[in-house]
Amino acid sequence: MEKEIQHIHLIATGGSIMHNLALALHDKGLKVTGSDDEIYEPAKSRLAVAGILPEQEGWFPEKLDAKPDAVILGMHARPDNPELKRAQDLNIPIYSFPEFIYEQSKDKQRIVIGGSHGKTSITSIIMHVLQQLGRKFDYAVGAQLEGFNRMVKLTDDAPIIIIEGDEYLSDPIKRVPKFHLYHHHIAVISGISWDHINVFPDPDTYRDQFRIFAEMTPKAGTLIYNQDDEQVLLAAVPRNPADIAYIGYGVHDHSIRNGKTILHTKKEGDVEIQLFGEHNLRNINAAKEVCKKIGVKAHDFYEALKTFKGAAKRLEKQGENSHSVIYRDFAHAPSKVKATTEAVKNQYPQRELVAVVELHTFSSLNKNFLPQYAGALDKADEAIVFFSPKTLEHKRMEMISEQELKEAFRNQSIKVFTDSAALQEHLTSRNWQNANLLLMSSGTYNNMDLGALKQAIL
Incomplete structure (x- = not known):
């Protein structure tokens, strides 16, 4: 790729890393265009402020007729993406992000x-x-x-x-x-x-x-x-x-x-x-x-x-008072759940630890993979597993029973929730004197109101 490249088009420009790449290229002074079928916040606002938010969501092959110097293909796009096909037909150089x-x-x-x-x-x-x-x-x-x-x-x-x-x-x-x-x-x-x-x-x-x-x-x-x-x-x-x-x-x-x-x-x-x-x-x-x-x-x-506070959502402190701390962590894979749970318990050994993990990814909801979670929540005084049946339906995966989760985690005392309102009610109603909360997920607990939860606990 030559330095004189001037115009880049991103297919699936709304992704977390892809919209940041679009902004970085715009910062360099390049012409940046893109498309996506779904663009959520904060990508939507950030692209808009930079003036490079697509006018409409969707795929528009005619955008490629301007013959950009290169196309960057995001992982979110499908192999039969119409813009990708047009770029191939026009022999425009196509790159993955890496x-x-x-x-x-x-x-x-x-x-x-x-x-x-x-x-x-x-x-x-x-x-x-x-x-x-x-x-x-x-x-x-x-x-x-x-x-x-x-x-x-x-x-x-x-x-x-x-x-x-x-x-x-x-x-x-x-x-x-x-x-x-x-x-x-x-x-x-x-x-x-x-x-x-x-x-x-x-x-x-x-x-x-x-x-x-x-x-x-x-x-x-x-x-x-x-x-x-x-x-x-x-x-x-x-x-x-x-x-x-x-x-x-x-x-x-x-x-x-x-x-x-x-x-x-x-x-x-x-x-x-x-x-x-x-x-x-x-x-x-x-x-x-x-x-x-x-x-x-x-x-x-x-x-x-000494001044490093950590990456966002990596053991990120959400708030604390004299007897409780709430942490949020991106952990969802078994090794991450185990390490994060142990870290919080070891840091505050005299306090109870309530650890909540959301099973959200394809791997974490796969019955063949679930046994990898064996022992992952053992350090928690109260271990909670949450998943949304809608996520399983969306991914066209087999439903998981409470007993199957207990056997996979090798922990018969874990509590299983499939409704975010019920989970929030359970957490807000318990006694938080000398107890910490650890929330682990790459998702949102089906849009649970974490701000209200924090206010109720602290």
Whole structure:
């Protein structure tokens, strides 16, 4: 892709990462057009403010008659999309999101953070540190981060790009994992725990995607990996250490004092941070190793880390009083649910923990996958599972019974709710003296009023 490209058209421009890419390209001064059959907030307002919101929702092949210099195809589009077909007929170059990011960063050092869990947090820690130090860098991350008005930034002069490397498919045509297409120089594998059963039907197939990712590390490249994860070791065990730097990491040395996490360091002494949980203490070490490779001194890393509050919806504090805290977390995959539940309980061992997880994704609602949740909520004093029967109907999946969920979680004491109003009533009516609430979901609990819930509890 040449630098003089002027006009880009995005198919499925309303997606979370796609609309951020559209905004980033608009920021660069390029002409940006796009289409989507559904555009929700905040994408709708953000595109409108930039003046690049499509006039109508839907697909309009005639838009391609203007012959844009390139088309970017979002994963949300179907293979038979009429705009895609017109672009193919007109021989317009078509890129998936990761292919386009690679094309725009060929002259940069590419740092790709992969893993079933932790990749957003690791990426955001690195970005926060570099921003605090005034370093120039581009990025592509899967969450809105405090201090950054975009999830994507592409410039001509930044020497490096930090990329959250999702293992899910790049687009509906090539069906290649995104992180295989960035061609990293430095890679991180934070953990491997089977997910996306609709694409990777068994754990071995899923792990193979990370093996391929690891093997794509070039000569003189670096692979930073979670040395305590058995699946990571199977996928990324050092194969050619003479050519590649392999750096293993574990949990950062620490202690917990009065609900605060204190890092112990050799040269910087004790460092109080705002993050907590064993998984985040691994994420910190992964980010530290990346920063070290790109010239960040340990002192500067820890100073910047003190002000890092975490990524949105990753153990995000919703509110607190003298005896209760409410956290919201994006966790929905089994490993994430387990790690997040344990983190909150370990941080406040003297308080009851009410943990609520919503089963919302194709994998989490699949009866063949459900046993992966065994023990995931065991650390909670009250464990609650919510799902909407409408979601199952929409995905054309078999209904799940309460007993099937109890057996899958291997926890006969879990409470199961399928109605958000009933769940909200249950939560608001219980005693919250010396008790914390943890809400885990990539969805909305079928539009449960979280603001009213917070007000009732606190």
